Amino acid sequence: MSRATITKVASEAGVSRSTVSNVINNPEIVAAETRQRVQSTMRRMGFQPNHMARGLRTATSKTIACFVLEDADNSSTDSYYALVLLALSSAARAAGYDFMIHVLYGQSEDELLRARALLAQRKVDGAVLIATPLDEATVQALRAWQEPIVLFDRHVPDLSLPFVWADYQDGVVQSVQHLHAQGCQAVGFLAGFPSQLHTGGVARLEGYQRGLTRVGLPLDPRLIYNADWSFGSGRDACDALMNLPAPPDAVIAASDRMALGFLQRAAECGLRVPEDVAVVGFNDMEFTQYVSPPLSTVRLPIVEMARAAVALVLRRIAGESAAEAHGTILPVAFIARRSGGMAELHRSVQRQEGL
Amino acid sequence: MSRATITKVASEAGVSRSTVSNVINNPEIVAAETRQRVQSTMRRMGFQPNHMARGLRTATSKTIACFVLEDADNSSTDSYYALVLLALSSAARAAGYDFMIHVLYGQSEDELLRARALLAQRKVDGAVLIATPLDEATVQALRAWQEPIVLFDRHVPDLSLPFVWADYQDGVVQSVQHLHAQGCQAVGFLAGFPSQLHTGGVARLEGYQRGLTRVGLPLDPRLIYNADWSFGSGRDACDALMNLPAPPDAVIAASDRMALGFLQRAAECGLRVPEDVAVVGFNDMEFTQYVSPPLSTVRLPIVEMARAAVALVLRRIAGESAAEAHGTILPVAFIARRSGGMAELHRSVQRQEGL
DNA sequence: TTGAAAGCGGTACCAC
DNA sequence: GTGGTACCGCTTTCAA
Numbered sequence A, B: 001m002s003r004a005t006i007t008k009v010a011s012e013a014g015v016s017r018s019t020v021s022n023v024i025n026n027p028e029i030v031a032a033e034t035r036q037r038v039q040s041t042m043r044r045m046g047f048q049p050n051h052m053a054r055g056l057r058t059a060t061s062k063t064i065a066c067f068v069l070e071d072a073d074n075s076s077t078d079s080y081y082a083l084v085l086l087a088l089s090s091a092a093r094a095a096g097y098d099f100m101i102h103v104l105y106g107q108s109e110d111e112l113l114r115a116r117a118l119l120a121q122r123k124v125d126g127a128v129l130i131a132t133p134l135d136e137a138t139v140q141a142l143r144a145w146q147e148p149i150v151l152f153d154r155h156v157p158d159l160s161l162p163f164v165w166a167d168y169q170d171g172v173v174q175s176v177q178h179l180h181a182q183g184c185q186a187v188g189f190l191a192g193f194p195s196q197l198h199t200g201g202v203a204r205l206e207g208y209q210r211g212l213t214r215v216g217l218p219l220d221p222r223l224i225y226n227a228d229w230s231f232g233s234g235r236d237a238c239d240a241l242m243n244l245p246a247p248p249d250a251v252i253a254a255s256d257r258m259a260l261g262f263l264q265r266a267a268e269c270g271l272r273v274p275e276d277v278a279v280v281g282f283n284d285m286e287f288t289q290y291v292s293p294p295l296s297t298v299r300l301p302i303v304e305m306a307r308a309a310v311a312l313v314l315r316r317i318a319g320e321s322a323a324e325a326h327g328t329i330l331p332v333a334f335i336a337r338r339s340g341g342m343a344e345l346h347r348s349v350q351r352q353e354g355l
Numbered sequence C: 001t002t003g004a005a006a007g008c009g010g011t012a013c014c015a016c
Numbered sequence D: 001g002t003g004g005t006a007c008c009g010c011t012t013t014c015a016a
Helices: A006-013 A017-025 A032-045 A051-058 A079-094 A109-120 A136-145 A168-181 A199-215 A231-242 A256-268 A302-317 A343-352 B006-013 B017-025 B032-045 B051-058 B079-094 B109-120 B136-145 B168-181 B199-215 B231-242 B256-268 B302-317 B343-352
Strands: A063-070 A098-105 A126-131 A149-152 A163-166 A187-191 A224-226 A250-253 A278-280 A297-299 A328-330 A333-335 B063-070 B098-105 B126-131 B149-152 B163-166 B187-191 B224-226 B250-253 B278-280 B297-299 B328-330 B333-335
Touching: A006 A017, A006 A032, A017 A032, A051 B051, A063 A079, A063 A109, A079 A098, A079 A126, A079 A302, A079 B079, A079 B098, A098 A109, A098 B079, A109 A126, A109 A136, A126 A302, A136 A149, A149 A302, A163 A168, A163 A302, A168 A187, A168 A199, A168 A250, A168 A278, A168 A297, A168 A333, A187 A199, A187 A231, A187 A256, A224 A231, A231 A250, A231 A256, A250 A256, A256 A278, A302 A328, B006 B017, B006 B032, B017 B032, B063 B079, B063 B109, B079 B098, B079 B126, B079 B302, B098 B109, B109 B126, B109 B136, B126 B302, B136 B149, B149 B302, B163 B168, B163 B302, B168 B187, B168 B199, B168 B250, B168 B278, B168 B297, B168 B333, B187 B199, B187 B231, B187 B256, B224 B231, B231 B250, B231 B256, B250 B256, B256 B278, B302 B328
Parallel strands: A063 A098, A063 A126, A126 A149, A149 A163, A163 A328, A187 A224, A187 A250, A250 A278, B063 B098, B063 B126, B126 B149, B149 B163, B163 B328, B187 B224, B187 B250, B250 B278
Antiparallel strands: A098 B098, A297 A333, B297 B333
């Protein structure tokens, strides 16, 4: 039994194909009686307009893709990606678009071509790119395509590709302020690789520096440990920093994973958190609530970022130039938990309770 | 500048459209010289065949979808989903298919219709369904569609929907065996909701019972705590079980999250793990490596499961009936870490080292 | 308000 | 081995 087509519906309902088409796309211009007859026929026959035929005619797919640039570490297996993908899918759907995910294994020309084919073949109307490592050359290439592409969670200063980005810098500033409010005087920092290509890493380091300045603490380079984002490097950082002649009384890690490594090693060394050293992470990964003590951290507004990214893609699809559709920067939220010290929190709770 | 079409390429290369089409789809039947001329013309013009036109003609989209059934808990933000989605996407791509993700917010008729539309409109050729909660009625409906749909990580005994499933039961059997080999004599169990609809929960409980039988330990119902999969319920389980007149010397949790709650509460109560009580989780979530002590757990073969699921979908797309394409059950792996006790491991290491 | 007809960009069959 | 041509199912003028 072959599928119902618009032609069959038309002949069944005793109207022309154009009328059926109008019932679907411009119901208001069809006479009420005709419309109802056609609608009930469509329902009865289980008619669904063929996406390919429609797309061929209208030259749109009503689909957007997320290009996931996978690096060597398989970083995209992180739960962060689950959150982002689902948030994007939900934002796309809210806008009436379907959502495709396409993984790029590296940034080879070949892989870029495959991604481009999706756009060139009109299989998708636009794309959001999510990439931890991102070469300059790749960005240039993407830009040259002149397709509706938006960078997610990336800041691209000069290049005219629209982007969505969270205020990483402010997240660390808030962390410093919180720790300072706890009475901490020597705040260390576990930096990730602050390569130029990982703008998030740079922004966090800048936030650290700016935060110190703002609360009036000196910047001591010895308190900055250059880790590599991994759990293990967080452990190493603990050994390195806490054995300094003048160890920090608090540390901020550029990622929750490093913070957790630090936390674990600190426990092994008999250090109490936050009494001996307060710890703050970054990202609010699920497990941060489950460790002892629960980890203070910074939460990214992923749902809002996804919405903003989809909105930017849609503007590009609608014909807006890449130059017009500039970047969107969204605020982050500091999440106070025990590892960062709770004095401030207690005070504010007391204040709320009118004590 | 409008996009290159097959017609333009044809006239540019001085051949007919059919020949260009053949160069793309049946290169071997075209004369080498013609083929090369056409190919270089295509390249020069940046020609990409229009997906819609091709799909219209061939009635295929070369796309499969993953339907994600989202429950009230937003469980799909779990990193498990990131792994599954990326594994599916990779498996799809290896088979030459693109990959769409479509979230169903609940199991209402409306949501099911939206998912069905994707198939009926020929926007996707088939789908993998991944769902924590899954009503009988939904399964019946899916089945009635007669579309290429495969259930991921679900066991559907009687219903003729192909499925992929991991040997949950054996995972727990292995856990029991490991603990028994450590000398544990009273192994408790933290069950999730063992509803009929969550077959994974049932299988784990069965594995517990079967494991005990196999190693010759008695089944003591008091050692089974009915938790709800959450971190908090794992904590509660610790209080409940460890305050029994005869507390267990080991517990197996049906999820890592519960195991971690147990671990945390145990630490608060001054219990040593694994000396006072050994703990084993289930799923091998990332954070299990990061807690103290690292959590023994059971790892699901997600990549293999994804491959199997895509393979089943493709068989259905190729025309195989749902009845023929039965289920695939894949083996799981017990991961020994410190929380479960390491005596056995030490022995086997010594054995390997020839001691 | 409705219908006829011309595509959209490919594929596939059939002559040549 | 190559070219002509009839579709695939829908949208979109343009007349009636």
